[in-house]
Amino acid sequence: MIRLDVPFTEEKIRSLKVGDMVEIHGTIFTGRDSVHKWLYEGNQPPVSLKDGMIYHCGPVLIKEKGKWVVKAAGPTTSIREEPYQATIIEQHQLRAVIGKGGMGEKTRQACQKHGCVYLHAIGGAAQVLAESIKEVENVYEYDRFGSPEAIWQFRVEGFPVVVTMDAHGNSLHKEVEAASAVKVKELFEQITAAKQ
Amino acid sequence: MNSAQQKKFLEAFIEIIRKTSCELPKDVTDLLKKGLGDEESGSNAKYALEIVDKNITLAKQKSQPICQDTGSILVYVHYPMRLDAEGLAKVIRKAVVTATKKGYLRQNSVDSITGKNSGTNVGPGSPALHLEPWKKDYLDVRVILKGGGCENMGVQYSLPDSRIGAGRDIAGIKKCILDAVHNAQGKGCGPGILGVAIGGDRGSSYMESKVQLLRKMTDKNPDPVLAEIEESCTEAANQLGIGPMGFGGKTTLMGIKAGALNRLPASYFVSVSYMCWAFRRQGAVLSGKGDIKKWLY
Ligand code: SF4
Numbered sequence A: 001m002i003r004l005d006v007p008f009t010e011e012k013i014r015s016l017k018v019g020d021m022v023e024i025h026g027t028i029f030t031g032r033d034s035v036h037k038w039l040y041e042g043n044q045p046p047v048s049l050k051d052g053m054i055y056h057c058g059p060v061l062i063k064e065k066g067k068w069v070v071k072a073a074g075p076t077t078s079i080r081e082e083p084y085q086a087t088i089i090e091q092h093q094l095r096a097v098i099g100k101g102g103m104g105e106k107t108r109q110a111c112q113k114h115g116c117v118y119l120h121a122i123g124g125a126a127q128v129l130a131e132s133i134k135e136v137e138n139v140y141e142y143d144r145f146g147s148p149e150a151i152w153q154f155r156v157e158g159f160p161v162v163v164t165m166d167a168h169g170n171s172l173h174k175e176v177e178a179a180s181a182v183k184v185k186e187l188f189e190q191i192t193a194a195k196q
Numbered sequence B: 001m002n003s004a005q006q007k008k009f010l011e012a013f014i015e016i017i018r019k020t021s022c023e024l025p026k027d028v029t030d031l032l033k034k035g036l037g038d039e040e041s042g043s044n045a046k047y048a049l050e051i052v053d054k055n056i057t058l059a060k061q062k063s064q065p066i067c068q069d070t071g072s073i074l075v076y077v078h079y080p081m082r083l084d085a086e087g088l089a090k091v092i093r094k095a096v097v098t099a100t101k102k103g104y105l106r107q108n109s110v111d112s113i114t115g116k117n118s119g120t121n122v123g124p125g126s127p128a129l130h131l132e133p134w135k136k137d138y139l140d141v142r143v144i145l146k147g148g149g150c151e152n153m154g155v156q157y158s159l160p161d162s163r164i165g166a167g168r169d170i171a172g173i174k175k176c177i178l179d180a181v182h183n184a185q186g187k188g189c190g191p192g193i194l195g196v197a198i199g200g201d202r203g204s205s206y207m208e209s210k211v212q213l214l215r216k217m218t219d220k221n222p223d224p225v226l227a228e229i230e231e232s233c234t235e236a237a238n239q240l241g242i243g244p245m246g247f248g249g250k251t252t253l254m255g256i257k258a259g260a261l262n263r264l265p266a267s268y269f270v271s272v273s274y275m276c277w278a279f280r281r282q283g284a285v286l287s288g289k290g291d292i293k294k295w296l297y
Helices: A010-014 A033-040 A078-092 A105-114 A126-132 A172-195 B003-022 B026-038 B044-062 B085-101 B170-184 B202-214 B224-237
Strands: A002-005 A021-030 A053-055 A060-064 A067-072 A096-099 A117-120 A133-140 A151-165 B072-080 B128-134 B139-146 B155-158 B192-198 B253-260 B269-275 B280-286 B292-295
Touching: A033 A078, A067 A126, A067 A133, A078 A096, A078 A105, A105 A117, A105 A151, A126 A133, A126 A151, A126 B044, A151 A172, A151 B044, A172 B170, B003 B044, B003 B085, B003 B139, B003 B280, B003 B292, B026 B044, B026 B253, B072 B085, B072 B202, B085 B128, B139 B202, B155 B170, B155 B202, B170 B192, B170 B224, B170 B269, B192 B202, B202 B253, B202 B269, B202 B280, B224 B253
Parallel strands: A002 A021, A021 A053, A053 A096, A096 A117, B072 B128, B192 B253
Antiparallel strands: A021 A151, A060 A067, A117 A151, A133 A151, B072 B139, B139 B280, B155 B269, B192 B269, B280 B292
């Protein structure tokens, strides 16, 4: 298990490799579809994202006694942000993107070029992830985007992820897809052969 | 239905929805535990399944949704003929609204044209109610919550399919199933479970693929041909090495449930519904008065 503390340095991020299991400590920002489109269109974020990370998440929060409480905060599918992510990594010097399902070629290249990683959270693990969020530090653009799409600033402790795209051009998603494609072909041949 | 009766049924349906959202059925958790045991220690696959396991325990303890995407609400009810079906449907919708207010369900139902969220999970097509009268004097109620991530991995094949070389035969059906698992990779929050329907029209076929998911994971298909498809394809899918979350590993698929419908001579559909590890399915027997008599899973 590798411990990562925010803010990250490029050196630390470049030392990570695909398959590393990581626990994050520190401040993270959520951002999903609306935020990505908005940043991509050139709007300045209300808070600096430099050396930080963005979490693809539409959390469920409620206000209890005037304080925000996280009820569920699992990852959402990342590939929807593929058209925007590379530009945002470059322009805002992001060091990590957290989500689920992996991302595509453009993001993989941006990670390699600018020193960023893709961290895969465990899809569906809403309660474990909510538990590791110790504090809601702030919320930005709440009125513009509404609750699930706003930029939430969370302080996390021991937030569990796996590096599935590193800063050296490797992608676990690409590897698993390629290996399973070979196996599927083999199985298809076996099925066809069994028929004859 | 008088108001006292309505209240009883309302409470029962809210409880069934709560349990579905917060507690996985034992047949599913048993398979997840098996997967956890099969994966190598120190692997990404084991790490993922450990977190899944912790999440299931936590959700049950806290009576909170297992996953924040509480999904499409699929409700299957058999009810005594003397009960008023319209009244029953009304009560179920009301239970959905209340369960949403209580936080067991996320506000998850969006008008497809305007993009507006109904905020209550009630609207055209939601919840998806399947009500059928029967001659017995009790109700059989089953609920599935099916998330969007895995629903997006569902696929329907029309055989013959030249892309994967699938003809209108058992071999062709098997290729469809394996192709669907390969396409999904980890994107449906695997390890998954497949509901498969062979035949029917496009609509009834997808519908049947979901009805198959009502079966217990431990049951055996009474049709030997279908049973063989279920077993051999589960085994083959687990050779793909996709693993939990697509991290690589042994546990790619926890099972397949397949059914067959008659088809037109001109059509041959194979419909696959992918269900994520968060397979939220519960059911109960209710008395004609609305008391929960027995849990079904
Ligand atoms: S696919 Fe299932 S586990 Fe994954 S986010 Fe959707 S509902 Fe949750």
